[in-house]
Amino acid sequence: MTLGIGLLGCGTVGGALVGLIDAQPDLEIRQVAVRSTTKARSAGVSSDLLTTDAHAVVARSDVDIVVEVIGGIEPARSLIIEALEAGKPVATANKELIANYGAELLALAEAKGVDLQFEAAVAGAIPIIRALRASLGGETIHRIAGIVNGTTNYILTKMTEEGASYGDALAEAQHLGFAERDPTADVEGFDAGAKAAIMASIAFGADVVAGDVFHEGISNITSTDIDFANRLGYQIKLLAIAEQFDANGDGPSIGVRVHPAMVPDSHPLASVRESFNAVFVEGDSSGELMFYGRGAGGEPTASAVLGDVLDAAAALRRGGHRPMPLAQRLPIKPIDDLPSAFCVNLQVTDAPGVLAQVAGALGENDVSVRVMEQHDIAGEEAGTARLIFITHVAPERQLRRTLAAFDKLAVVKAIDSVLRVLGE
Numbered sequence: 001m002t003l004g005i006g007l008l009g010c011g012t013v014g015g016a017l018v019g020l021i022d023a024q025p026d027l028e029i030r031q032v033a034v035r036s037t038t039k040a041r042s043a044g045v046s047s048d049l050l051t052t053d054a055h056a057v058v059a060r061s062d063v064d065i066v067v068e069v070i071g072g073i074e075p076a077r078s079l080i081i082e083a084l085e086a087g088k089p090v091a092t093a094n095k096e097l098i099a100n101y102g103a104e105l106l107a108l109a110e111a112k113g114v115d116l117q118f119e120a121a122v123a124g125a126i127p128i129i130r131a132l133r134a135s136l137g138g139e140t141i142h143r144i145a146g147i148v149n150g151t152t153n154y155i156l157t158k159m160t161e162e163g164a165s166y167g168d169a170l171a172e173a174q175h176l177g178f179a180e181r182d183p184t185a186d187v188e189g190f191d192a193g194a195k196a197a198i199m200a201s202i203a204f205g206a207d208v209v210a211g212d213v214f215h216e217g218i219s220n221i222t223s224t225d226i227d228f229a230n231r232l233g234y235q236i237k238l239l240a241i242a243e244q245f246d247a248n249g250d251g252p253s254i255g256v257r258v259h260p261a262m263v264p265d266s267h268p269l270a271s272v273r274e275s276f277n278a279v280f281v282e283g284d285s286s287g288e289l290m291f292y293g294r295g296a297g298g299e300p301t302a303s304a305v306l307g308d309v310l311d312a313a314a315a316l317r318r319g320g321h322r323p324m325p326l327a328q329r330l331p332i333k334p335i336d337d338l339p340s341a342f343c344v345n346l347q348v349t350d351a352p353g354v355l356a357q358v359a360g361a362l363g364e365n366d367v368s369v370r371v372m373e374q375h376d377i378a379g380e381e382a383g384t385a386r387l388i389f390i391t392h393v394a395p396e397r398q399l400r401r402t403l404a405a406f407d408k409l410a411v412v413k414a415i416d417s418v419l420r421v422l423g424e
């Protein structure tokens with residue numbers, strides 16, 4: 001039986017999806033909703049199929065599965081609700097929508113007994129949602145750490161490998177089409193934050209929304225930070241991290257955050273270069289897993305959407321669906337309570353007793369040091385040295401207190417940088 005597809009949106013992803021669906025023997029695109037029917041379309045998109053009335057596409061009796069690749073909240077949300085209300089499964093690539101309204105839409109899909117799938121919303125072609133939902137469905141997952149934004153990974157790769165400044169690397173990414181003209185969503189971590197919320201929701205079976213995610217972007221990372229990190233054996237990456245904590249007796253809680261971090265050269269995430277994405281999963285029985293691939297682009301993203309469409313088609317033919325309830329809210333830990341190791345780079349007076357004062361401030365705040373190095377500062381006035389140390393894992397609050405204590409020490413001339421380190 002041929003199933004009819006209603007395609008909402010025919011831009012970068014939708015345009016690539018048309019050819020992939022046309023190559024499927026049992027699927028047929030019935031109509032394609034766009035904003036403008038006169039705009040030039042990629043070859044393979046028949047102008048006869050185009051309409052500006054997306055609601056009518058959803059309502060057609062010969063549309064069995066709805067694919068939403070418009071993006072944004074509205075009208076995407078209303079259109080998906082209309083499809084689910086009509087008992088039609090939906091595949092969407094819309095991270096913004098799922099990261100904000102995922103629980104509500106999944107509850108509706110559940111009530112209607114149909115599938116809502118969104119593999120392409122996180123890390124493009126990488127099948128991470130299906131892996132978390134199905135293959136790792138029974139696994140206790142402790143932590144997910146992902147490079148899920150290709151733009152920032154491209155910029156950091158250029159800064160690392162070519163010594164480019166942040167501004168020059170961003171300009172090159174924009175020139176090559178890897179970064180938007182307004183890069184805020186990427187470089188300030190909002191895009192990765194939405195993906196972190198979705199991964200946390202699926203991995204921990206809880207309703208985690210974009211607003212729950214702490215995020216800090218890469219715009220303050222300097223070539224000097226990268227240089228020091230490299231010399232110490234680390235790569236700086238923008239990480240999306242979702243963790244589940246099982247506090248004694250208090251029940252589980254979640255930490256979800258996006259920030260730049262120093263990743264040890266020996267860690268698989270350190271070798272993820274340019275615009276590639278990767279997601280590193282740590283589970284109780286599974287151990288460590290890494291998923292790697294193209295996180296964006298028309299064809300890779302369309303490939304993930306096609307997988308969802310085929311899944312939905314198989315479920316329709318079988319007469320069932322795969323439930324994915326996200327009803328519960330779990331406590332979200334504030335960033336101050338989240339554990340990290342830190343790399344701190346200080347300018348200090350080069351005199352006897354300085355180390356003892358710095359060590360005293362660390363000890364008073366329960367932060368212990370794993371590695372410490374002292375360097376002379378070339379070209380600086382005599383009597384100044386650089387002290388770089390990496391701490392053991394400690395809650396962020398303790399590190400903040402330590403930095404406040406450093407500020408009060410006359411021997412600490414400047415706190416040049418503080419970076420989180422992907423720790424044990």
Ligand SMILES: NC(=O)c1ccc[n+]([C@@H]2O[C@H](COP(=O)([O-])OP(=O)(O)OC[C@H]3O[C@@H](n4cnc5c(N)ncnc54)[C@H](OP(=O)(O)O)[C@@H]3O)[C@@H](O)[C@H]2O)c1
Binds near residue numbers: 010014035068070
């Ligand atoms: N691009 C990627 O690499 C990528 C990767 C992962 C996920 N995604 C997600 O995939 C979705 C689509 O992204 P995209 O890059 O393909 O976007 P895009 O190139 O901007 O395409 C959006 C499409 O939606 C149509 N559209 C906009 N408003 C509409 C409306 N009110 N009614 C009907 N059609 C409307 C546009 O019509 P016109 O063509 O007439 O303007 C266009 O065809 C987004 O949720 C995005 O986050 C994209």
